[in-house]
Amino acid sequence: MYRFSIDRAKDRPDPRVLLHRSYYAHDVPRLMALCRLLGHKPVVDGYDSKYGPEEHRRSRWVACDRCGVRPDPQGSLSPDEWNLGQPYTGPMTGTWTPGTSSRNIDAYRPTTPGRAPGPWPDKPTGVLGAELIIGRSHSIGADIKVGNAGSEHVLAAHIGLGPLGALYVHTEHFGQWVQRRFNPTGYESRETGFSIYEGDLSWKLWAKRDSWSKTDPKWMRGSFSIDPRHHLLGPRKNRKVSETEKVPAVVRMPEGDTHDVLVHLEQWETRRTRGRARTYWTAEWACEAGIPVRNHDWKGNETYSCAWGIEGVTPDNPRWPYILAAKAAEQCTRDRARYDYRAPETA
Template identity: 75%
Template sequence: MHRFTIDRNKDRRDPRVLLHRSFYLSDLPRLMLACRLTGHRPVVDGYDSKYGPEEQRRARWVACDRCGVRPEPQGHLDPDEWNLGQPYTGPTVTARRLSPIVVKQLARKGITPRLQTEPGPWPARPEGSLGAELVIGRAHTIGAQIKVGNPGSEQVLAGHIGLGPLGALFVHSERFGTWVQRRLNPTGHQSRETGFSIFHGRLSWDLWAKRGEWNASDPKWMHGSVSIDPRDHLLGPTRNRKVSETEKVPAVVRMPEGDTHDVTVHLEQWETRRTRGRATTYWMAEWDCKAGIPVRNHDWKGDATYSCSWHIEGVTPDTDRWPHIIAAAAAEQCTRDRARYNYRAPSKEDA
């Protein structure tokens, strides 16, 4: 068994968060009492897909219907002869899977091992992992959710509970809980979620909904939301609209490292109001840099900030030098991002 923790506050500090840490327990032995007492229950597992090359769209192997453990090797059965979920009554072999080192040694000699079609023996000591993430302090929502993974999910079961300003707790399992997953969501490539959340005065829910997906064909009971803010019922819903905006004005963002960047800035006047009641107006500042302002050193993920908008208290078109105020705010924002990503300015040799 191995255990370790990660301090998430190091990635992005928030003064409103007292603790943000992840905990992991790996290489935990799985109990599987029924399988250890009576033996595994082999069934045909696999998938049918309409994507990819024709010879890879269907696959069959062997797994235990109770604990989900696969033999080693798991086997490669003929999809035309075996159906998903069918009890496996075919032969097994005692030869074990070749190690990666042996496979590489054979590859150097031009030898490709034959694909093992029959399943091998069951592993003697199946293992799994557990994980949790604890936040004490500010969390984004109030709610709870449970996820049941699909057959290919790394996390078999997962769930979380959020308590708003008090914090949140997230938990997940890897390989543990496979019996539940195989009973509730044994086929397909979509995990299922059930839960609710309260955010910005609305109660939202998901009932056995596909994770990260919404289709017009889904039944209405599967997803939904309703306003629980009494102001929405007494005064009407809140609506925002842009009233006016200034012309785009050129400005210069000067970074502490000495680099400068040409940007365009402008102000937008927005109005927030309900159906009944007074309207509130405010100004949003926006800046845009076509070339981008680099804020991190990364080879492939991108390293430039291009545009942003935010509310700056007291800044209106009547404010003297408002373009320079926005440029200074943009420099401050990019400076914070550079500190967060540990940005290193290129040297003269690199330039």
């Protein structure tokens, strides 16, 4: 077993965050008490998919029905002979089955009958991970996720306490009994929990994490307002009242580089049905080519091409495009400082 931790606060220093760290424990021995006592329970595992090339749509291998451990090699069985979930009664020798040979290129394809599973691993291990934030976090709520057959994280959970902090935990390999009992097939992880955001409380009950459909039952997810103003004054609606043209401007960075941008202002009104309206201006700048703020070895220099939410600039001042270009330069300069950006050498 080995452990390590990563300081996440270095990425985005925030004085309101006292600690932001990830902790990992790798190669943690799995207990699997029942399997140690009774032996593993081999069943046929795999998938039937509607997508991809014909020969990759179905696959079969062997796993323990209780703990999810796979033999090594996991085997490659014929989908025509073995059904998903069926107890596996064949040999566990890891040998190529008759009729195919290791030289047969097809034998490597997952849907072709090819290889019996090998022996069970001696010392199965898993990974435990956690991320702890003390100080400001962005979430209030709690949830637990049960992964699907293809998930790297078998189980994950999170509790967010807003200004106090948040804790995330996850497992790899641990908890496969739960996953195999409650979410054995398909590629949808399931989430149960609640969150509070901008006066709304939302919940999820065994809801699919990555998809939503009209046929989902009503109890699966929902939300209601816990803001008393919503019930007294009606729901809050935002609408755009007016906007300016997009005006060209130039962002001059302290490093000497300049960038052409388009700036514009939008006037928005926010009001509740029986409340007073409030209007405000919000500004946007956009740079088609992007302004580099971060060096990347593998994907070029990351760019920051647009920013929202600059308030307090109004078209009353005829120099508003210049003010906005200066604000864009400030945003990008802060980002460059945060990412320790190095400007390219000029020849």
